[in-house]
Amino acid sequence: MRKMLLVKEIYLEAFKDWTYRLLKKYFKAYTWFCFALLLIVIYAFIYRLSTGFAFV
Numbered sequence: 411m412r413k414m415l416l417v418k419e420i421y422l423e424a425f426k427d428w429t430y431r432l433l434k435k436y437f438k439a440y441t442w443f444c445f446a447l448l449l450i451v452i453y454a455f456i457y458r459l460s461t462g463f464a465f466v
Contacts, residue, residue, distance in 0.1 A: 458465075
């Protein structure tokens, strides 16, 4: 039983910081994706304004 507890402790210690790094990279990618989508929306809106699209 003691060996199992030691293996568990080593496992937890090894992967403690792993999830933080993964989440940090995920949120960076998500931020850039949202920023790109926002730029597309702004471009589409300006394009529609410049071509005289009726928003009514």
